[in-house]
Amino acid sequence: MARKWLRDGVLIAALTVGGLVGGFSSGAWAREAQEGQGGGTIAAAQLPPEAVSTLNLIAAGGPYPYEKDGVVFGNRERLLPSHRRGYYHEYTVPTPGARDRGARRIVCGGPLRRTSNCYYSDDHYASFNRIIE
Known part of the structure; x- marks a missing residue:
């Protein structure tokens, strides 16, 4: 195929x-x-500064500015590689000027505080780019 x-x-x-x-x-x-990974990659240095700050918070284990940060991401869109439920966690990347959480997110797979398997979405999960060093 x-x-x-x-x-x-x-x-x-x-x-x-x-x-x-x-x-x-x-x-x-x-x-x-x-398994569904259809996006590209983005270097951490190319991320918006708010996303870099969010990655640093993830590595430190928080504290997170949004209540929903760190919750399980279900991968319902199936755009990320398939894993058991609970593998992925989502985090908000603040959008300057937005009145709500905005559309930007980082989703990381694996153990908490691990940032070596993270993906960035700037369109609320419609697409992802794997974050590389």
């Missing part, structure tokens, strides 16, 4: 066997694509 997905804004239709694609082995990248 042929699959297509976006990686760093480039449409990828096939992988080379045993090769590397953007730092992922072709097998790992294919697994992520099959």
